[in-house]
Amino acid sequence: MDERTRQTTPEYTTSALFFIFINMLWIFGVVWVNWGLEAVAIAGVVVNHLITLLDNRINGEKG
Known part of the structure; x- marks a missing residue:
């Protein structure tokens, strides 16, 4: 493919994170x-744990 005709792709990271925040x-x-609030706290801890697992899988274990 000719490099002179290739266009850069737009950056959607910020908008995707914003919409994830709104949905959450x-x-x-x-x-x-x-x-109740206890269920929200438990759901928050579970989501935090899943994000940590995903980060460890993508970036590898640190430490």
């Missing part, structure tokens, strides 16, 4: 209304 906000709000 309303999901946690619905969980809070239905089952």
Whole structure:
């Protein structure tokens, strides 16, 4: 492929993270209304653990 005709792709990281934040906000709000703050805290800990596992898998173990 000719490098002179190749266009750069747009960066969507910031917008994707913003929409993930918005979706998590309303999901946690619905969980809070239905089952209480304890369920939101547990869901937050679970999500944090899953993000850590994903980070370790992508970047490798540190330490």
